[in-house]
Amino acid sequence: MSADWDEIKRLAADFQKAQLSSTLARLSERNCxxxxxxxxxxxxxxxxxxxxxxxxLTNDQLRKEIEEELFVxxxxxxxxxxxxxxxxxxxxxxxxxxIAQEDPQVTLILGQLISSEYIIRVASEINERLSQNGxxxxxxxxxxxxxxxxxxxxxxxxxxxxKVIFGKQDSNNPRLLYTPAFITRCKAKxxxxxxxxxKPTPVSAIISQIGxxxxxxxxxxxxISSTGTMTSRSAAGVYVPHIYTKTQIEWVKSFFKxxxxxxxxxxxxxxxxxxxxxxxxxxxxxxxxxLNRCVVGQRIIDQVESTLEESIATSSYLDVSTILPxxxxxxxxxxxxxxxxxxxxxxxLTQVFNNLVLTTKYIDNLLKPVYEIGDVNAKTSVDSGSYxxxxxxxxxxxxxxxxxxxxxxxxxxxxxxxKAASGKxxxxxxxxxxxxxxxxxxxxxxxxxxxxxxxxxxxxQNVTNNKKKASKDVQLTLVSVSDIKKVIKTTLENDGLxxxxxxxxxxxxxQINKYAMNKxxxxxxxxxxxxxxxxxxxxxxxxxxxxxxxxxxxxYEKGLKMFTSVxxxxxxxxxxxxxxxxxxxxxxxxxVALESDLNFVSSITSQLTxxxxxxxxxxxESIFKQPLTAxxxxxxxxxxxxxxxxxxxxxxxxxxxxxxxxxKDKQIILMHKQGLLDQLYKCNEPSLVxxxxxxxxxTIGTGSMIHASGKFVSTILDFLANGxxxxxxxxxxxxxxxxxxxxxxxxxxxxxxxxITKLDEVIPEVKDMSANYKKIGKNNDKEE
Amino acid sequence: MVDxxxxxTLQNIPLLQTRASPRDKDLWVQRLKEEYQALxxxxxxxxxxxxxxxxxxxxxxxxxxxxxxxxxHNLLKYEFDVEFDIPVTYPTTAPEIALPELDxxxxxxxxxxxxxxxxxxKPLWSRNVPKFGIAHAMALGLAPWLxxxxxxxxxxxxxxxxxxxxxxxx
Numbered sequence: 040m041s042a043d044w045d046e047i048k049r050l051a052a053d054f055q056k057a058q059l060s061s062t063l064a065r066l067s068e069r070n071c072x073x074x075x076x077x078x079x080x081x082x083x084x085x086x087x088x089x090x091x092x093x094x095x096l097t098n099d100q101l102r103k104e105i106e107e108e109l110f111v112x113x114x115x116x117x118x119x120x121x122x123x124x125x126x127x128x129x130x131x132x133x134x135x136x137x138i139a140q141e142d143p144q145v146t147l148i149l150g151q152l153i154s155s156e157y158i159i160r161v162a163s164e165i166n167e168r169l170s171q172n173g174x175x176x177x178x179x180x181x182x183x184x185x186x187x188x189x190x191x192x193x194x195x196x197x198x199x200x201x202k203v204i205f206g207k208q209d210s211n212n213p214r215l216l217y218t219p220a221f222i223t224r225c226k227a228k229x230x231x232x233x234x235x236x237x238k239p240t241p242v243s244a245i246i247s248q249i250g251x252x253x254x255x256x257x258x259x260x261x262x263i264s265s266t267g268t269m270t271s272r273s274a275a276g277v278y279v280p281h282i283y284t285k286t287q288i289e290w291v292k293s294f295f296k297x298x299x300x301x302x303x304x305x306x307x308x309x310x311x312x313x314x315x316x317x318x319x320x321x322x323x324x325x326x327x328x329x330l331n332r333c334v335v336g337q338r339i340i341d342q343v344e345s346t347l348e349e350s351i352a353t354s355s356y357l358d359v360s361t362i363l364p365x366x367x368x369x370x371x372x373x374x375x376x377x378x379x380x381x382x383x384x385x386x387x388l389t390q391v392f393n394n395l396v397l398t399t400k401y402i403d404n405l406l407k408p409v410y411e412i413g414d415v416n417a418k419t420s421v422d423s424g425s426y427x428x429x430x431x432x433x434x435x436x437x438x439x440x441x442x443x444x445x446x447x448x449x450x451x452x453x454x455x456x457x458k459a460a461s462g463k464x465x466x467x468x469x470x471x472x473x474x475x476x477x478x479x480x481x482x483x484x485x486x487x488x489x490x491x492x493x494x495x496x497x498x499x500q501n502v503t504n505n506k507k508k509a510s511k512d513v514q515l516t517l518v519s520v521s522d523i524k525k526v527i528k529t530t531l532e533n534d535g536l537x538x539x540x541x542x543x544x545x546x547x548x549x550q551i552n553k554y555a556m557n558k559x560x561x562x563x564x565x566x567x568x569x570x571x572x573x574x575x576x577x578x579x580x581x582x583x584x585x586x587x588x589x590x591x592x593x594x595y596e597k598g599l600k601m602f603t604s605v606x607x608x609x610x611x612x613x614x615x616x617x618x619x620x621x622x623x624x625x626x627x628x629x630x631v632a633l634e635s636d637l638n639f640v641s642s643i644t645s646q647l648t649x650x651x652x653x654x655x656x657x658x659x660e661s662i663f664k665q666p667l668t669a670x671x672x673x674x675x676x677x678x679x680x681x682x683x684x685x686x687x688x689x690x691x692x693x694x695x696x697x698x699x700x701x702x703k704d705k706q707i708i709l710m711h712k713q714g715l716l717d718q719l720y721k722c723n724e725p726s727l728v729x730x731x732x733x734x735x736x737x738t739i740g741t742g743s744m745i746h747a748s749g750k751f752v753s754t755i756l757d758f759l760a761n762g763x764x765x766x767x768x769x770x771x772x773x774x775x776x777x778x779x780x781x782x783x784x785x786x787x788x789x790x791x792x793x794x795i796t797k798l799d800e801v802i803p804e805v806k807d808m809s810a811n812y813k814k815i816g817k818n819n820d821k822e823e
Numbered sequence: 824m825v826d827x828x829x830x831x832t833l834q835n836i837p838l839l840q841t842r843a844s845p846r847d848k849d850l851w852v853q854r855l856k857e858e859y860q861a862l863x864x865x866x867x868x869x870x871x872x873x874x875x876x877x878x879x880x881x882x883x884x885x886x887x888x889x890x891x892x893x894x895x896h897n898l899l900k901y902e903f904d905v906e907f908d909i910p911v912t913y914p915t916t917a918p919e920i921a922l923p924e925l926d927x928x929x930x931x932x933x934x935x936x937x938x939x940x941x942x943x944x945k946p947l948w949s950r951n952v953p954k955f956g957i958a959h960a961m962a963l964g965l966a967p968w969l970x971x972x973x974x975x976x977x978x979x980x981x982x983x984x985x986x987x988x989x990x991x992x993x
Contacts, residue, residue, distance in 0.1 A: 043852035050859035051881065057866045058878050069873070073898065 089125040101126060102134050105152070109138075109145065113157030117150045148190055161191075162199035165216075169206045173221025177214040188214065225251060238283050291321050299338040330375050344380045347396060354400030397543075406547060408526045413555035416522075421562040430563070520544045523551060581630065582694040588623040589685055594704060595619070595746035596678040598737070607754050612678045615746050620674050620681055627670065627688055628655045631663045666691045705742075712738045719806060725779050725798040732772065732809040736763065739812055752776065768808050775801045832962050836865045842953035844913045845886045854914070855885040858956045865958040876969075877905065877961060885909070888918075888957065892965060894973040899984045901973055905965070914953045917945065920965050928981045929972055940964045 075095060078084045086095040096104075104124050108115050117135055121128045139147035144155040161184060169175045177196065181188045186195075192214060196204060206216040232249045287309050295301050301318055318334050319327065326337045343362060350357040377396060397405075420426040523544035592615060599611035632655045656667050666688045673684035689695070712735060719731040726749060733755045737745045740763035747755060756776055760769045778801060782794045839857040843850030862879065869875040879890035889906040903922045910916045919937045926936035933939065944964050948955055955963070976982045 043849070043856070047852060047855050047859065047885065050856060050863070051885075054859050054863050054866070055880060057863045057870070058875075060870065 087126060087130045090121070090127055091125065094125070096124075096126060098134065101130065102138065105131065105134060105138060109152050109154055113160065114151060114153045117152070146194065149187065158195055159199065159203060161186075162195050162203040165196065166199075166204040166206070169204060169216055169218055170220075173218050173224065175206070175216045177216070236283075237286070287317075288321050291318060295322055295334075295336060299336040299342075300333050302333040328376075328379060335376065340376070340380060343376060347380055350396065351398050354398050354404075356397040356401050358396075402543070402547075405527050405530055405543070406523075406551065409523050409547070409551055410554060412522055412526060413551050414558055417555045417559035418562055421559050421566055426559045426563055520548045523548055578694075581626065582689075585623060585626060585685075585689060585694060588619055588626070589682065589689075590704070590707065591744070591746070592616075592619050592623070592678060592685075593682065594707060594744045596682075598741065598743040598745040599747075601737075601741050601743065601745075602754070602758055604754075607751075609677070611745075611747055611751065614748055614751075615678060616674050616681055618748075619746065620678075623685060624652070624670060624674060627667070627685075627692070628652050630692060631655060631659045631667060662691055708738060708742065708744055711744050716810060719809060723802065725775075725782060725795075725802060728802055728805060729772070729775055729779050732775075732805050733759065735809045736772075736812050740764075768812070771801070771804060771808060775805050826967075829962065829967060832865075832868065832966075833959065835868045836958045836962060837861050838951075838954040839914075839956045840953070842914060844911055845884060845909055846911060851885075854953075854956075858885070858958070861956050861958040865962065876966065879905070879957075879961075892922075892969065894969045896974050896977055901977065901982060901984065914956065915949070917948045917955075917964070918957065918960055920960065925976070925982070929976060931968070931972060938965065938968045941967060 075084075075086070079086060085098065087098060087101055088095060101124070105115070105120060108120060108123065117128060117131050120126070120131050120135075124131070135147055135152055139145050139152065146153045146155075146158075165175065165180060168180075177188045177192050180186075180191050184191065196208075196216065200206070200208065204216070206218045207222065208216055228249045228251060232245050236245070290309065291301060291306060294305075295318075301322075303315060303318075306318060315329060315334070322334075328335045328337075328340060346362050347357055381396070417426070520541070521544075524540050527543060528540050595615050596612065599608055599615065602608050602611065628651075652671065656664065656671060659667060666684065670681070670684040670688050673681040715731055715735045715738065719728065719735060722728050722731060730749050730752050733752050734745060734747070736759055737755055740759060745755065753776065756769075756772055759772075764772065775798070778794055778798050782791060782798060837857075837860060839854070839861060841850055841854040841857055843854040845851050847854075866875065876894065877890060877892035879888055881888045886909045887906070888909070889904070891902055892905045893900050893902040895901075903924050905920060905922055907918045907920045909918055917940075919933075920940075921936040922932070922938060923936035925932060926934070931939040941964075947963065948960070951959070973982070977984075
């Protein structure tokens with residue numbers, strides 16, 4: 040225990056001893072720092088601290104270290120030195136500046152120290168690179184060396200150019216360096232490319248082909264005296280090789296020489312901008328004709344001309360396109376060419392259709408049948424009246440426009456129209472008359488429209504006529520295009536020109552039509568004259584007929600006056616008026632009806648009913664009305680009245696009543712007698728035989744005619760017995776008369792048959808008697 | 824934790840093995856021996872590293888320790904008396920080092936001049952019971968306290984340099 044405490048004591052003593060022992064007799068780091076800082080404070084020494092503050096450097100040492108670093112690396116970055124030397128950049132910077140200032144071999148740039156050795160090294164590197172690539176841009180080097188391009192250019196390249204770097208500086212851009220070899224290589228490339236080019240090529244294409252920077256190309260192409268021209272029309276510029284132009288010219292010349300023509304298109308496709316001008320420039324010696332699409336030489340024109348002349352001589356046709364090269368197929372061009380070739384004198388002999396030159400002779404031959412058709416058509420149209428209608432329409436149209444000033448002219452036309460209209464009914468006398476009237480009416484301008492309509496309705500069938508009715512100028516197509524086509528088609532097809540059928544037809548249709556119209560006009564004139572005569576004739580026939588009626592009536596009247604008995608006279612005259620008078624009235628009525636253009640004209644038959652007559656009287660034109668009523672009335676009166684009325688009527692109808700001619704009367708009576716005799720011969724019917732015999736005997740006996748029906752037979756017989764007949768004859772006739780009466784009155788068939796046998800016996804006797812009857816009776820009478 | 828320098832010094836102080844308070848008679852002797860050996864070693868270390876900064880001695884039983892410590896600031900040596908008792912519960916409880924001179928001059932001090940140790944000290948100590956001894960307490964507790972507080976106090980003018988006869992023992 041105590042031992043322990045002893046030990047403790049000893050340890051305490053040791054502890055004290057340890058505490059009291061002197062501390063180590065050396066400067067601790069802390070002291071050193073203190074001492075150094077004190078020295079620095081007092082300005083006794085100048086030191087540079089390392090960044091960690093653990094070391095001090097003198098400036099000289101620092102400089103030495105920097106220089107050593109520079110020597111080793113050739114180029115040092117000040118920032119990097121701070122790391123390697125462990126010294127603050129602020130301390131290094133001034134020292135580096137001092138070094139750069141004092142040592143001409145060292146350059147300070149961008150916080151870097153660079154030694155001249157390093158520069159030379161860089162220069163040689165650049166040289167190496169240059170000789171490898173042939174071309175170097177300094178701006179590319181800045182990246183590689185991390186140096187400003189100005190420094191590289193001024194310090195590195197230019198100072199060493201010719202010494203270390205063997206190359207050539209670009210005159211335009213000093214930053215570019217080439218080796219002479221590179222330049223020559225480029226030149227060779229360019230020359231090769233340009234020589235190889237045969238057609239205009241954009242420069243950009245050339246450049247991309249040879250893979251060369253544009254600027255080099257442009258700076259070098261000027262040096263190279265290669266044949267060719269560079270134009271700068273486009274932004275890129277086009278290189279036009281000399282050989283190309285030469286070939287162009289050659290081609291143009293040879294083609295023209297060979298073919299005699301040149302197409303603009305083909306020239307343009309060679310790359311010539313203005314083909315026309317180019318051709319003109321190249322073919323100066325030639326006589327050129329510029330067409331729309333090509334140029335033609337004299338040779339072709341001569342050729343065309345001679346062929347044309349030949350075809351004119353042979354009066355055939357010429358398809359110009361066949362002798363021309365196919366290139367000049369364009370219609371305009373051919374036309375132009377034809378125009379050139381066709382001199383006025385030749386023009387007269389030809390007709391041009393598209394590419395075809397037809398000689399007039401050829402066409403004449405071709406159209407001959409067509410003209411024939413024209414003739415035929417003209418004739419038919421005149422015959423059918425369509426031409427007349429056309430003329431009428433035309434005049435109407437004109438009439439509408441014209442004023443009344445041209446009265447005389449209008450008159451003339453009116454007449455013509457009348458004639459025209461007359462044709463329509465196809466020659467029917469009455470129809471024609473009506474037509475004339477209607478046109479007259481129209482002329483007065485009353486029912487203009489109605490008239491037109493009715494006309495057109497009637498004409499509707501004739502389509503060709505109406506085709507152009509709507510237009511102001513009424514046109515009549517006598518020869519249609521299709522007609523012409525039909526005719527000329529075969530001929531043209533034989534010649535292989537069928538495509539021209541329509542064209543020729545269209546072209547000549549007018550001409551032919553005109554011809555046909557003229558023809559029609561001629562024919563119409565002729566027919567007009569004919570129809571004038573015709574009309575006159577019909578009018579006069581009617582007049583004659585009516586005259587005859589009146590004459591007959593007059594004569595019959597005379598005959599009936601033979602009878603002494605007034606009663607018989609009036610009976611006879613009544614019968615006369617009822618038969619012949621009403622027939623006369625019939626005719627007159629018909630005439631009036633047609634003349635007045637009454638619409639039921641067409642329905643009128645030759646025998647008019649009373650109703651129709653009344654209607655005609657009511658509706659006829661006023662000038663006819665009064666005489667017609669009078670005439671109608673007189674029919675119920677005596678013959679004399681009737682004759683006066685008839686005379687009036689005829690006057691109105693512009694007919695002349697012939698004067699009484701005794702000679703003629705006698706002739707008429709004779710004729711009448713003859714007619715009766717003829718009838719008698721042929722007749723076997725007893726009553727008729729009796730009637731005729733009586734009439735004949737009366738006529739012969741009295742010398743005048745009698746118009747009586749069968750019921751007057753006994754009266755006549757009585758009259759004849761009075762001195763005109765011998766007794767036997769009289770008895771014979773009496774007997775015959777009685778038999779006839781018996782025959783009518785017979786009750787049974789047997790009696791009738793009996794009578795008939797008796798009659799048959801008598802008839803020949805009666806006939807003989809009548810035929811041989813002579814006026815002797817008078818003598819007998821005198822004898823008696 | 825502790826700064827690198829402190830750690831280094833700490834490592835150079837031998838660790839103790841005996842767990843004993845002054846009440847444990849024999850074991851305390853053993854412990855006291857180890858304490859002394861550690862202190863000697865620490866002082867030797869300090870001397871070699873030119874960082875000797877205290878003088879300590881104990882009573883006979885080794886329960887009460889007293890001495891001086893100093894701190895050099897701006898080339899001036901400030902010296903203070905230092906004293907502390909070994910607590911009964913030692914080594915579980917660390918000794919409370921006191922600088923009676925500075926009592927009431929700084930906030931980082933308990934009544935009677937006991938310094939306020941850093942918050943690191945106590946857990947470090949309790950973790951290293953019984954390995955840490957007086958030497959450790961000095962190195963780990965007082966030295967950092969001085970390093971922090973003294974320049975502050977000097978600057979505030981609370982303590983002034985006293986021209987004393989003995990600045991150094993050399």
